[in-house]
Amino acid sequence: MSDERPVRRSSKVKVAEFLAAVGEGNVFTKLQLFEGVPGVAQADRRMRDLRDLGWQIDNYKSDPRLHPDEYRLTAIGTRIDLGEQPKEAPRPRITAARRREALERAGFVCQSCGIGAGEVYADEDGHRAVLSVHLADPGPPVNTELSNLRVECQRCNAGTRGAGRAAPAPEEVLMRASSLSTREDKRRLYRLMQSGRLERDEVELIFAEWLRLSREDRVDVMLRFAGALIEED
Template sequence: MDVPSWQDAKFGGKIRVARWLVEVVGEGKPFTKTALREAFPGVAQIDRRMRDLREAGWVIFTSREDPSLNSNEHRFVKQGEPVWVPGKVKPKTKSSLTVTQRTEAMKADNYLCRSCGVGAGEAYGEGLGAAQLDIARRQVKLADGSTTTQLVTECNRCRVGNRGDEADLSALLAKVASLGPIERKVLAQWVEADQRTYSILETLWGTYRTLPAEARAAFKQAVLGESK
């Protein structure tokens, strides 16, 4: 069949939005909600028709997945199935999380991003805005070799960086088994507290590395002088 034009009103909203993204926006480019609505005046729920494309494998980011976008912007990342071809797209089973699932997952994760530790609404710093928490699905390879999908809390910035990652639990457990008694005890304390605690030596070393050259030299002299 001929590829339809996004301006051809005899096609449905989802098909027209798909063609508009391909013909007008282009992969990798941002666009605004305002531009989308202006392109389809009078078409009801055009935003929803755009979101429906995700079920056909179209990747469209919001500011939640791409922090460089503002709340009025999206980014057309990648084209999915050609929804304008009859029978090409098969309906997908709904996989949305329930409110209960989301709440239980965040509670289990102490309402923190498990990748960077930021809490909801906390500032990233460096002008990167405030964190938004969401639930991601993560593939986990279990100790028996099987793979399962588990839920984890992540912030909008880490979700982008961790997309598609798989956690290898079996490899982690093997490394734990190789630890000596002292290392294992320290790790157990961190796990119990759900945070890493730093020794005085680690704190001093971290601070030393941030000092200007002259201050580092004075610090070095003091340490080496006392150690002799």
Template sequence: MRKPGSKERIRRFLAANVGKVVTSIQLRDAAGSSVSEWARRVRELREDEGWKILTHHDSVDLKPGEYLLSENPPEKQVRFGRGISAKLRAEVLDRNGFTCQMCGLTPGDIDPFTRRKVRLHIGHIKDKNLGGKDELSNLRALCSTCNQGAKNITGEKPTTIWLLSQIRRAGQDEQKAVFEWLSKKFGDKQL
């Protein structure tokens, strides 16, 4: 009988510790012989199989190096290939001005929900399990908070006309805040 791989050992360890905070050292030890791969295996469980593994990026109650499987693992294990290349990721970030396309935060800003510095991720406009593709037209930059909240519920990117209508409807203080934000973002650039 073949010994379970590092991913399976981590899977079993986390399933036995649902709701308990575990450390990166415990996960590394659970992985066994492939100690250099434990972080990748945790990420695969989280991203490819839908496990609700929280880190300090998701919860202010967790410190760096702490993990929490917040609920029992899903019965159905959805698997997707890792199709977003570094080049495509760079294109999305550049096109989106290194700005979250839902809330407007940029890397280094303080997220008002988590009180942590913003990190950008690449998110799908139409989620993969709903048929979305790993292509430039279906990807956008999202901060951690928006990316976690956006799964399977977000629609298409708003149109220019819709955005302008919202700004026109807003009060003068809100319009001024939008102007100041756009001025800061684009400065004296000719559009």
């Protein structure tokens, strides 16, 4: 008597096996799918999962010639039903030009906390903000369009607020917000929460631009500006 046990196949593998039998270019119905993989309750969802593995399956939305209950297997992807291993998805690449566009659109400030490039963190003496561009939604299919790019400083991008300190608890933030001394401060904070970025006046914006200069240029601009102030006096 053999002790061998049958290899258990996943629902996705069973669906892949059914589709491979249908063949590229052929049409099948949702009913045929469910009948072809008995015991798989969410066969249609497992079929959609195969798209991430290179399987191209069209429906009436992508091909108007199909009926609402019909699908066409346009291309077969990774044959997981034959034991093929999915290839590692390539890391999304954001071009330098697109990064520059995203930074310019954001005004060279973090879209989460509002700090400008090169500005010093108020609670971290000497630590300056470095901005980076990343995908707002990294899920497949990879979208590197400007609408899916977000600019954040190193702290916001890492999900921390200060070196070695974890992000605060929601209740802590709410308690501090509620304890603000004036109603105007509370209203301003609420506006900031709605906008998602700091309200920066012209002085702060100019200072942020000054910080982006080289050390030599910063000193030069500061001294010349001081001279202009003395003349005004």
